[in-house]
Amino acid sequence: MSDPFTQAMELLLGDRPGREEIEEAGRLFERASAEGNSEASERCAMFEAFGMARPQSWTRALDMLALAASQGSRCAQDQLLLFNDNEVDPNPVEETDWVSLRAGIDIDARMQPGEKVALSEVPRVRTIKRFATAPECRFLIGLASERLVPATVFSDADGEQTHHQARDNSYLVMRIGEMNVLTEVIRHRISVATKLPVPLFEPSQLLHYAVGERFKPHHDFLDPANEAYRDTLSRFGQRIATFLIYLNDAYSGGETSFPAIGLNFRAETGDALFFANVTREGAPDPRTLHAGRPPLSGEKWVFSQWIRDRFPAA
Ligand SMILES: O=C(O)CCC(=O)C(=O)O
């Protein structure tokens, strides 16, 4: 029999864990945390930040992170250091008092998105300079580096996820086992910027493009005329908005382009771009056609958040 932490991770990283599995994983993490397992405490912090099988609480999330950091979790230490000061790369030192560091954190300040600038009104496209700091971006890239898989798209034949030459980059879909308090803070910052609540968010994705890889011109909305999308549309609603954070800028090419409106967006590290995929009346807007163009040199990293218009049924 494996230890409670390993059992919990197996439950979470399985194919689409249900509510019971998530609750059981939460109990197993709490047991392992009480036994001194630092990684389990870090996972408990994520459960609190997400409000997984319990009410959401930043206070408890940070308390659990401080415990995890004291127990030796490097991931928890990095997150606390970034919440404390997001302008420097975390570099934990041995004798840090994690509980007092935690006490000085103003988590609300970490959810302020900065100023929106309009790039287009029809369709609505906005940018925010330095939405995330460079150390935050490097932390996000670090989460994905060793866990990338080839990206998929919805098949317009059967609505299932499928590989397609239209999107030949790699990515990490951040299901619950892959998330942490910092990714949840970033999602809340996006929520403040878009005025759309986090429960409408799909699992976040970390995208990676090597030289020549691209996401060909596409729409992020799902075509309601296509039968194959009926199930996902009725359960989760339309994908009304897309929010992208550019995590690095050491590449050439790699713009996000909108051919129908002549917009070619090239970001600096931490900049955000977001757009409504539907009109103000809620109809899918074909003018939102866009592409992730291939980097010509270097590699491109993006945090991508698709947002629906319906809360998933419990
Ligand atoms: O990587 C890009 O520039 C575009 C990504 C994109 O279109 C998406 O995530 O929906």
Ligand SMILES: [Fe+2]
């Ligand atoms: Fe897209």
